[in-house]
Amino acid sequence: MLLPPDYERGRKVYEICAVCHMPEGWGTPNGAYPQIAGQHRSVVIKQLADIRARNRDNPSMYPFAIPEEIGGAQSISDVSHYIETLRMTTATGKGDATDLQHGQNLYQQHCTKCHGNQGEGNFAEAYPSIHGQHYNYLLRQLNWIQNGKRRNGNQEMVKIINEFSMRDFKALADYASRLLPIEKKRSPYTWEDRNKMKK
Numbered sequence: 001m002l003l004p005p006d007y008e009r010g011r012k013v014y015e016i017c018a019v020c021h022m023p024e025g026w027g028t029p030n031g032a033y034p035q036i037a038g039q040h041r042s043v044v045i046k047q048l049a050d051i052r053a054r055n056r057d058n059p060s061m062y063p064f065a066i067p068e069e070i071g072g073a074q075s076i077s078d079v080s081h082y083i084e085t086l087r088m089t090t091a092t093g094k095g096d097a098t099d100l101q102h103g104q105n106l107y108q109q110h111c112t113k114c115h116g117n118q119g120e121g122n123f124a125e126a127y128p129s130i131h132g133q134h135y136n137y138l139l140r141q142l143n144w145i146q147n148g149k150r151r152n153g154n155q156e157m158v159k160i161i162n163e164f165s166m167r168d169f170k171a172l173a174d175y176a177s178r179l180l181p182i183e184k185k186r187s188p189y190t191w192e193d194r195n196k197m198k199k
C-alpha cells in the first residue's frame with residue numbers, strides 16, 4: 001500500500017491480467033471474469049494478497065497472482081494503480097429485472113453502510129465498489145460468501161448475507177449490476193467500439 005506506484009510498470013504487469021480481465025478491465029458480461037476497471041487500489045491489493053495466501057479460492061487466477069509470475073509487492077502496487085485508472089463499461093451483464101424493488105430495499109437497508117448508496121465502496125476501508133459489476137459474478141460471490149468459499153469475507157457482512165435466500169441474492173445482484181459509477185469513471189466506449197478498434 002505504501003510503495004509509490006508507477007503507471008507504466010503497472011501497464012506492463014497488466015498484460016498478464018488482460019488475458020482474462022480483458023485489455024480494458026471490463027471482464028466478461030457472462031460474469032466468468034469480473035470487471036476490475038476502476039476498482040479501488042486498496043481493494044485490488046487486498047484481493048491479490050488474499051488469492052496468494054489462498055484465503056480466496058481462485059484456481060484459474062492463482063498461477064498468475066504469484067510472485068514468480070508478476071513480481072513482489074512493488075508489482076502489486078503498480079498494477080493496482082493502473083487498474084484503478086481504467087474506465088468502466090456500463091454495459092455489464094444484468095439480471096431479468098423482475099425483482100428490482102426487492103433488491104433496492106435490501107440493498108438500502110443492509111449494504112449502503114459499507115458499499116455506499118451507489119455501490120461506490122470505500123477506498124480507505126478497502127470496501128470494494130460493486131456498482132456496474134456483472135450480474136452472474138455478483139450472484140456467485142454472494143453464494144460463495146454464504147457457503148464460506150470466500151474465507152477473506154468481512155465478518156459483519158457474512159452475518160447479514162447468511163440470512164438471505166436465493167431470491168434475495170438474485171434481487172441484490174440485479175440491483176447492484178445496474179448502479180452506475182460516477183461519470184468520470186465511465187468509459188466513453190462501447191463493446192462494439194472496442195471490437196472495431198481491434199480489427
Ligand code: HEC
Nearest residue numbers: 016017019020032033034036044047058060061064070079
Ligand atoms: C486465468 C485467468 C485470470 C488471470 C490471468 C487473472 N485473473 Fe483475476 N480473476 C479471475 C477470475 C476467474 C476471477 C473471479 C474469481 C471468482 O469468481 O471469485 C478473478 C478475480 C480477480 C479480482 C477480484 C475481483 C473483485 O472484484 O473482487 C481481482 C482484483 C483480480 N482478479 C485481479 C487480477 C490481476 C491484477 C491480474 C494480473 C496480475 C489477474 N487478475 C489475472 C481470472 C484471472
Ligand code: HEC
Nearest residue numbers: 110111113114126127128138141142152153154156157172
Ligand atoms: C460491514 C461492511 C460491509 C457490509 C455491511 C456489506 N459488505 Fe460486502 N464487502 C465488504 C468487504 C470488506 C468486502 C471485501 C472483502 C470480502 O470479501 O469480505 C465485501 C465484498 C463484497 C462482494 C464481493 C465484491 C467483489 O468484487 O468480489 C459483494 C458482491 C458484496 N460485498 C456484496 C454485499 C451486499 C449485497 C451487501 C448487503 C447485503 C454487503 N456486501 C454488505 C464489506 C461489507
